[in-house]
Amino acid sequence: MQPAQPLARTFRLTPLQQKALGKLGIHTVGDLLRHLPARYETIEEVRSTASLAAGEKVVVYGMFSQLETGKTWKTKKPLAEAWLSDGTGRIKVRWFHQPYLAKMLQEQTLYKVSGTVSGSGGKLYLSNPEVTRAEISAREMEASLFRRNAKEEISAKANGVHTPTLFAVYPESHGVTSRWFRHAVAKAIAAGAHHALEDPLPQEIRARYRLPTLATALVWIHQPRTLSDATAARKRFAFEEIFTLQVLLAQKRRARQLRPSLTLAPPKEAVRRFIARFPFSLTRAQMRAVDTILADLASEGAMARLLEGDVGSGKTAVAAVAVFAALATAPPDNRWGRVQAAYMCPTEILARQQFESFIEYFRESGVRIGLITSSGCRIFPSKVRPDESVKISRAQLLRWVADGTVAALVGTHALIQKSVTFKNLGLVIIDEQHRFGTLQRATLTRKDQRVPHLLSMSATPIPRTLALTLYGDLDLTLLDELPPGRKKVITRLVRTKEEVEAMYAVVRRELAAGRQAYLICPRIEEPDPQKALALQAKSAVEEARRIQEKVFPEFRVGLAHGKLTPAEKEAVMRAFAAHEIDLLVATSVVEVGVNVPNATAIIIEGAERFGLAQLHQLRGRVMRAAHQSYCFAVCTTRGGATAQKRLTAFQKAKNGFALAELDLQLRGPGELYGRAQSGISDIGMEALQNIKLVEAARTEAQQLVARDPSLNAYPALAARVAEKEILHME
Numbered sequence: 001m002q003p004a005q006p007l008a009r010t011f012r013l014t015p016l017q018q019k020a021l022g023k024l025g026i027h028t029v030g031d032l033l034r035h036l037p038a039r040y041e042t043i044e045e046v047r048s049t050a051s052l053a054a055g056e057k058v059v060v061y062g063m064f065s066q067l068e069t070g071k072t073w074k075t076k077k078p079l080a081e082a083w084l085s086d087g088t089g090r091i092k093v094r095w096f097h098q099p100y101l102a103k104m105l106q107e108q109t110l111y112k113v114s115g116t117v118s119g120s121g122g123k124l125y126l127s128n129p130e131v132t133r134a135e136i137s138a139r140e141m142e143a144s145l146f147r148r149n150a151k152e153e154i155s156a157k158a159n160g161v162h163t164p165t166l167f168a169v170y171p172e173s174h175g176v177t178s179r180w181f182r183h184a185v186a187k188a189i190a191a192g193a194h195h196a197l198e199d200p201l202p203q204e205i206r207a208r209y210r211l212p213t214l215a216t217a218l219v220w221i222h223q224p225r226t227l228s229d230a231t232a233a234r235k236r237f238a239f240e241e242i243f244t245l246q247v248l249l250a251q252k253r254r255a256r257q258l259r260p261s262l263t264l265a266p267p268k269e270a271v272r273r274f275i276a277r278f279p280f281s282l283t284r285a286q287m288r289a290v291d292t293i294l295a296d297l298a299s300e301g302a303m304a305r306l307l308e309g310d311v312g313s314g315k316t317a318v319a320a321v322a323v324f325a326a327l328a329t330a331p332p333d334n335r336w337g338r339v340q341a342a343y344m345c346p347t348e349i350l351a352r353q354q355f356e357s358f359i360e361y362f363r364e365s366g367v368r369i370g371l372i373t374s375s376g377c378r379i380f381p382s383k384v385r386p387d388e389s390v391k392i393s394r395a396q397l398l399r400w401v402a403d404g405t406v407a408a409l410v411g412t413h414a415l416i417q418k419s420v421t422f423k424n425l426g427l428v429i430i431d432e433q434h435r436f437g438t439l440q441r442a443t444l445t446r447k448d449q450r451v452p453h454l455l456s457m458s459a460t461p462i463p464r465t466l467a468l469t470l471y472g473d474l475d476l477t478l479l480d481e482l483p484p485g486r487k488k489v490i491t492r493l494v495r496t497k498e499e500v501e502a503m504y505a506v507v508r509r510e511l512a513a514g515r516q517a518y519l520i521c522p523r524i525e526e527p528d529p530q531k532a533l534a535l536q537a538k539s540a541v542e543e544a545r546r547i548q549e550k551v552f553p554e555f556r557v558g559l560a561h562g563k564l565t566p567a568e569k570e571a572v573m574r575a576f577a578a579h580e581i582d583l584l585v586a587t588s589v590v591e592v593g594v595n596v597p598n599a600t601a602i603i604i605e606g607a608e609r610f611g612l613a614q615l616h617q618l619r620g621r622v623m624r625a626a627h628q629s630y631c632f633a634v635c636t637t638r639g640g641a642t643a644q645k646r647l648t649a650f651q652k653a654k655n656g657f658a659l660a661e662l663d664l665q666l667r668g669p670g671e672l673y674g675r676a677q678s679g680i681s682d683i684g685m686e687a688l689q690n691i692k693l694v695e696a697a698r699t700e701a702q703q704l705v706a707r708d709p710s711l712n713a714y715p716a717l718a719a720r721v722a723e724k725e726i727l728h729m730e
């Protein structure tokens with residue numbers, strides 16, 4: 001059996017199975033072997049029904065028969081009963097109060113039943129046990145129940161028969177059961193298919209970290225004899241995934257560094273004067289970032305840097321210095337021209353705000369600044385009114401961008417359309433970069449023959465392991481310091497009715513004083529994203545109505561949710577920015593990306609459902625207020641201890657990075673960061689909790705790529721990397 005062999009020719013598949021496998025991307029025997037279990041079911045402690053005694057907590061496997069529903073003898077409460085048989089005997093199972101549970105059971109189906117044995121003597125029964133469909137087959141169950149005999153065990157081993165006590169359970173998939181996977185994988189392994197797969201991990205790396213070979217790891221992960229085998233195999237696959245990704249990132253980085261870029265080295269004195277014109281002095285963190293960036297721009301090879309800093313940490317000023325460095329440089333072929341800079345924002349309002357602040361920063365330098373969005377274009381300065389910007393046609397703006405007249409171009413994703421060409425693009429800045437896909441990032445930086453320097457900026461604090469993994473092709477600079485004199489946002493946890501009333505009183509006082517506020521509706525967990533959007537929108541509409549009618553009838557309540565068109569969203573946010581709305585009710589899917597300094601309060605409903613980093617980002621909306629501001633984290637349902645711990649951390653936290661790390665520990669990466677967008681598997685996600693593993697994988701990858709950039713000596717690895725690239729770029 002060869003790994004490349006199509007599954008359809010190896011196994012008899014029903015159309016449903018074929019469809020389900022296709023959906024999982026499993027087409028060949030090799031794909032099948034690479035489809036890894038999510039966890040294991042162990043039936044080591046399974047009991048036979050014949051051996052049970054009252055009071056014990058037990059797990060039994062068996063089939064139900066003689067299902068009956070009725071009422072309890074004395075109290076007339078609803079009751080269901082059935083017999084559970086497992087081949088050694090049978091025991092009664094009783095469901096009080098919830099007879100519907102019994103009705104969902106099927107006969108001739110093996111179930112796993114866990115609960116406490118009640119009754120006495122010969123009248124034992126299990127009451128209200130937990131019942132799930134068994135992940136193992138009746139044969140597997142029997143094999144393990146009756147395999148108690150040590151002699152048998154030894155002879156089975158001698159014959160090479162695998163009698164598992166750990167059963168691989170595969171990720172939920174509609175149409176293919178874990179049992180099917182176990183069976184199919186066993187067949188492939190028995191036929192030696194796993195030996196025909198080439199190991200993408202170089203031997204010396206495997207040796208250094210004591211990782212099992214691919215063939216061994218496949219056996220261990222699918223058919224482990226012990227949990228420690230399974231763990232060792234998982235570690236190997238986690239390492240392999242992160243390593244492969246890091247190789248890809250290292251290659252990209254290298255390719256970028258090899259392509260010619262413009263050396264942007266403005267006179268130091270000019271930069272100093274530019275910075276001195278800011279109405280504030282830079283924080284130490286800003287100065288460090290500026291120095292690093294200027295050094296990047298002046299050296300050979302294109303910069304590719306991620307600037308991460310909390311909302312309000314002053315990323316714009318840093319970006320402005322970088323833009324200045326570009327604009328103050330003459331292109332090599334034209335002493336009088338200017339190198340151009342492009343600045344991309346996620347929304348029109350942000351682009352407009354950015355355009356206005358660039359006018360302030362560069363007013364005196366005499367450069368021309370353009371704005372391009374899908375709803376129109378502007379230019380500064382205008383010939384008629386040198387102090388203002390004016391509307392111009394898109395065609396005119398594009399001509400001026402193409403001939404180099406416009407030196408700085410600010411815009412939305414309209415910037416990356418094919419029709420936009422630059423004369424001398426030297427620098428690209430992407431604000432709130434997490435909102436653009438990798439592909440979009442790549443497009444913008446490919447606009448010119450020479451590679452422009454790239455500065456990505458993000459206010460989403462992410463843990464270091466994740467930053468290295470998702471943005472590993474970028475260098476990382478943190479702005480971990482806020483400008484001085486900021487008032488700390490007062491954060492309160494709101495749990496009781498009285499606290500809710502007190503919260504409304506504070507918000508009412510703020511609104512009455514002419515301030516504004518946000519109300520964020522709870523996140524709704526729902527696997528289908530379209531459905532989630534609809535549900536969320538519905539709850540926002542209801543909440544807006546309730547708040548308007550019952551709580552704040554005297555104020556103007558606005559509404560923004562994910563079901564609005566982009567134009568509608570822009571309109572609402574514009575109205576909020578213009579203070580035509582006092583209180584904005586919004587879902588979290590609506591990124592309220594505008595800076596409204598007049599907003600001093602934010603209410604976050606269902607706070608326990610948000611990640612800490614996300615809560616922190618929501619709180620950032622009122623962090624720039626000129627007045628004292630408030631954040632209310634509402635958690636009126638009884639959250640568990642973890643929820644309490646998280647919210648208390650949120651209340652006390654100094655910056656977003658600490659929260660992001662804590663989030664990673666408390667909730668795990670899978671919960672926090674959609675894997676769909678990252679192309680990282682569950683196993684890879686688990687690895688993100690292990691900074692040592694990530695750093696080792698990164699170092700090894702960089703060394704390998706430095707030695708052998710096109711992986712000539714590592715064809716199996718090259719093939720894995722190519723697959724990864726497709727995933728990562730989608």
Ligand code: ADP
Pocket residue numbers: 280281282283286309310311312313314315316317459483484624
């Ligand atoms: P963000 O990092 O969220 O993009 P901005 O660059 O918009 O933050 O800066 C937020 C506000 O802080 C702006 O009004 C800006 O003028 C101001 N600011 C930036 N740097 C400093 C500083 N070093 N000292 C005082 N205020 C600053």
Ligand code: MG
Pocket residue numbers: 315316431
């Ligand atoms: Mg910003």
